[in-house]
Amino acid sequence: MGNTLIEKIIMKNTQKANVAPGEIVTVNVDRVMIHDIFIPFVADKFKEMGFTKLWDSDKVVLIYDHLVPTSAVEDVRHFQIGDAFAKEHNLKNFHKADGICHQLMTECGYAKPGDIVFGTDSHTTTYGCVGCFSSGIGYTEMASILGTGQMWIRVPETIKVRIDGKLPENVTSKDVILRLIGDLGADGATYKVLEFSGSAIDEMSVASRMTMSNMAIEAGAKAGLFAPDEKTCEYSKVKMEDVAWLKADEDASYVREMTYKAEDFVLVCACPSQVDKIEAVSNLKDIKIDQVFIGSCTNGRLEDLKAAAEILKGKKVAPFVKLIVTPASRSIYLEAVKAGYITDLVEAGAMVTQPGCGLCCGRACGILTDGERVVATNNRNFLGRMGTSKVEIFLASPKTAAASAIAGKIVEA
Amino acid sequence: MSKVFKFHNDVDTDQIIASQYLLLPTIDDMKGYAFESLDGDFAKNVAEGDIVVAGENFGCGSSREQAPSVLKALGVKAVVAKSFARIFYRNSINIGLPVIVCREMYDVAEAGDEVNLDLAAGTIETSKGTLTCTKLPPYMQGILDAGGLIASLNKEED
Numbered sequence: 001m002g003n004t005l006i007e008k009i010i011m012k013n014t015q016k017a018n019v020a021p022g023e024i025v026t027v028n029v030d031r032v033m034i035h036d037i038f039i040p041f042v043a044d045k046f047k048e049m050g051f052t053k054l055w056d057s058d059k060v061v062l063i064y065d066h067l068v069p070t071s072a073v074e075d076v077r078h079f080q081i082g083d084a085f086a087k088e089h090n091l092k093n094f095h096k097a098d099g100i101c102h103q104l105m106t107e108c109g110y111a112k113p114g115d116i117v118f119g120t121d122s123h124t125t126t127y128g129c130v131g132c133f134s135s136g137i138g139y140t141e142m143a144s145i146l147g148t149g150q151m152w153i154r155v156p157e158t159i160k161v162r163i164d165g166k167l168p169e170n171v172t173s174k175d176v177i178l179r180l181i182g183d184l185g186a187d188g189a190t191y192k193v194l195e196f197s198g199s200a201i202d203e204m205s206v207a208s209r210m211t212m213s214n215m216a217i218e219a220g221a222k223a224g225l226f227a228p229d230e231k232t233c234e235y236s237k238v239k240m241e242d243v244a245w246l247k248a249d250e251d252a253s254y255v256r257e258m259t260y261k262a263e264d265f266v267l268v269c270a271c272p273s274q275v276d277k278i279e280a281v282s283n284l285k286d287i288k289i290d291q292v293f294i295g296s297c298t299n300g301r302l303e304d305l306k307a308a309a310e311i312l313k314g315k316k317v318a319p320f321v322k323l324i325v326t327p328a329s330r331s332i333y334l335e336a337v338k339a340g341y342i343t344d345l346v347e348a349g350a351m352v353t354q355p356g357c358g359l360c361c362g363r364a365c366g367i368l369t370d371g372e373r374v375v376a377t378n379n380r381n382f383l384g385r386m387g388t389s390k391v392e393i394f395l396a397s398p399k400t401a402a403a404s405a406i407a408g409k410i411v412e413a
Numbered sequence: 414m415s416k417v418f419k420f421h422n423d424v425d426t427d428q429i430i431a432s433q434y435l436l437l438p439t440i441d442d443m444k445g446y447a448f449e450s451l452d453g454d455f456a457k458n459v460a461e462g463d464i465v466v467a468g469e470n471f472g473c474g475s476s477r478e479q480a481p482s483v484l485k486a487l488g489v490k491a492v493v494a495k496s497f498a499r500i501f502y503r504n505s506i507n508i509g510l511p512v513i514v515c516r517e518m519y520d521v522a523e524a525g526d527e528v529n530l531d532l533a534a535g536t537i538e539t540s541k542g543t544l545t546c547t548k549l550p551p552y553m554q555g556i557l558d559a560g561g562l563i564a565s566l567n568k569e570e571d
Contacts, residue, residue, distance in 0.1 A: 024552050037435055041478065049563055074436045122476040122500055138478030138504035140562050152552065186423050187470035191499050220473065220498055274423065362432050382427045382474060389450040 002249020004158040005225045006193045009133045012245070013116050021157040021255070026150050029059070031110050033119035035101045036064040037361075038139045039082040042120065045143035054089050055149035061093040061110050062086055063101040068356040071364035099329025099355040102126040102214065102297035105134075106206075107329055112236050113228040113243045118145060123297055123379065125221065128213035129206055130236045131228040131246045136217065156193045156222045157255035159184075160248075163198040165262035170413045172307070173208035174299060174377065174397035176200075177215045178268045182278030183258070190220030192255060195248060200262035201226065206235040207301040214298045215379050218275040267412050269375070270395035273383045281400055284410045289373045292317075292405040293386075294398050295326025295353075296360040296378035302332050302339075304377065304398040309341035311402035311413060317349035318408030324359060324366045325350045348406075362386050375404045415490055418459060419524040420451060420467040425474035426501065430483050432475075444483040461488030464530055468494065468519050472501025481505040481512075491530055493518045493537065493546070506553050509561030514547040 003011065003018070010019050013027045034042050039062065054060055062082060067075040079096075086094045095104055102123050105111045111127035117134040118124065120142050127134035137151070145151050161180060180194075194216050201209070209226045216224025226232070227247040233240050267281040294300070294308050305327060317323045325345050327333035333355055336342050342352055351366075358365035360378040368374055368387035374394070376386065381393035396404070399413035427450075434446045448455040465484060471494040472480060481504050484492065491511035505512040511532055521541050522528065529538040535546040549557065559565035 024550065038477075040438075045563070049566055072436065077438070078436070120476055122474065124476075136476035136500050138476055138500065138507060140478060140507045141503065144562055144566060154550075186473060187496060187498065190470065190496065220470065222499055380425075380427075380474065382425045384427055384431055384450050 002251040004252045005195050005248045019155045021155050023155045026152050027116050029145050029149055030115040031059050031117045032145055033061045033101055033105055036078045037066045038120040041139040042142050043081055043085045045140050046146055049143055051147035054146050057089050062091055063095045065100045066357040066361055068097050100297045103328035106130055114246050122217050123214050125216045125224050126214040128224040129210040129226055130232050133223050135222050156191055158193045158195050159256045160254040161194055161196050161258045163200040163260045163262050165200055167262045167265055170399050171265045172397040173204055173211045175268050176265055177212040178270050178278055181219045181276050184219040186276040187220045194221045194224045196226050206231050207303050211298055267400055270381055272392040273381050281412045287410040289375050291322045291374040292401050293324050293359055293376040294401050298379040299377035299398050300326055300328030302335050305336045305341045308398045308402040309344040312348035313344040315348055315406050317405045321405055321408050323350040323405045326353045327355050329355050375401050377401050414527040415530050416463045417522045417526040418465050422468035423470045424467055426477050426480040429480040440482045440486045444486045447483045459487050462490045464490050465492045466518055466522050469496045471497050473498035476500045478504045481508055481510045485510045495519050506557050507562040515544055517544050
């Protein structure tokens, strides 16, 4: 019996000849990520556990993004504690205003194919886009890894998702993952791994795959994995021969197999207030909107800004709609400036904000109130996520979001 | 006896403790806002030893450990649900909050019911009969029995 991709990664890490779902193993952690919201709690627990030294300071990454720039005086405390922790432990991998943690982790090469990475954020699943096993944990567990370099995991079952063919025009990886979450349900992949393959997946850029790994958690998944290919190697700066082992065996065993024809996918939204409440955009008639958000660790990359700019170029955002655009990182922001996308977006009426988590985590830069409706490219439409609990959030792709901003209602691109 | 506080399916961590309260310095400062969007009086009405009952996928969403922590700080004895989201489940065990899978409880129990949860035996006595809960794997039960991950790490050192 062969092995799935996640089993291969765990076997390599633990140097075991075989592992099977359900088994509990201790892994050596290749990298961890802590962000500004949880650093005070991680620092506290680390002390409470009696640790004084990090197991390996080079393997620890501290990123400020949820509170950047600060919007309340209490936010500053998190930076003060983070700064002191970084200084005390001589942290070199420290980003104060470079972008959203999940973007930076692969962009800066902290999370590489075959690695095992944990972060104090549920969207840590994002690094599966390069074939890295990465998952979210709490701050107590993070403190324990900081001291020991190890963590126990239960070897997960795998759901194989195969998509062959060519996606229709304007249908993006966001529409694909939303549909999959709808089919699986918000808990359909809990404790399990989603392993993506097929010719439509091969065609996708690493950035598009990132959107799918990012949202794997919205079906409860522990990871959303793609086997590395030439595109991954170029992005992650690794050699194909070094990552060739990172693929599932033909006779690997799956708990479930889902097979799709790429041609069957359509533009969709996740409707308020559940990520698995999926509806075709063509069925959403006359839903007037107050705001559009294009950004986040889900869809704030260069190809997303490009797609939005192409739709908005030479057009105007509807007069009653606020369009907020947040690039996922400083380097993406710069690239988008150089390519002229930011000019196109701003001329159309967009407000462009500093890379960070602000609006997506309901803290800053466009908070909404009762009765307002937003089309957003991020990953969660939970009650109260972007303001009060009476805000309606429709999750969609950057193309749907851009077209809707012009129309003032939800429309297809 | 434990009083039952009942919630639905897919209760996410934003509903357990909303993100705007995560900036408060301690769990004790946050606990008064638990379940604010679902039941504004929860923190006021819950007493030491009460239990939270829910449907599928309890604790989905963010990785915030403050979610199980505020429940523990309010004296919640256990969360009994049909199923739990992964990170919430791990976090709960790590901080020593019992999370119990019992699929029948949601259908049997009503809000305000008085029940008797026996953690050691893994049973819940209700007015409609005694229910049996699913057992934790031994590794996780060990952490929970020790009182959470910190206590468990300290025990390993001893």
